[in-house]
Amino acid sequence: MPSITVQLLRGRTVEQKRNFAAAVTAAAVAELGARPGDVRIAFEHIEPDDVANGGVLASEDASRSSVLSNLGHSSAASAGGPALAD
Helix, strand or coil, rough: CCCCEEEEEEECCHHHHHHHHHHHHHHHHHHCCCCCHHEEEEEEECHHHHHCCCCHHHCCHHHHHHHHHCCCCCCCCCCCCCCCCC
């Protein structure tokens, strides 16, 4: 029984999570030979202040400001965060 934990920034819609779960389940069936009903996916929601990429908090990374604003978070660029490239 594959048990898959997905950490993602809060703000994804139920439809996005539903579509993601269907795609990951299909991949687990195809690649692992799992039965669809045995694939368990758990979503863990995190805040931009709770994750850092390259040593920079997501909430302070201006290169991620469009993603954050699309998810309903205040923009790193408008918060005066550093402008860093991915």
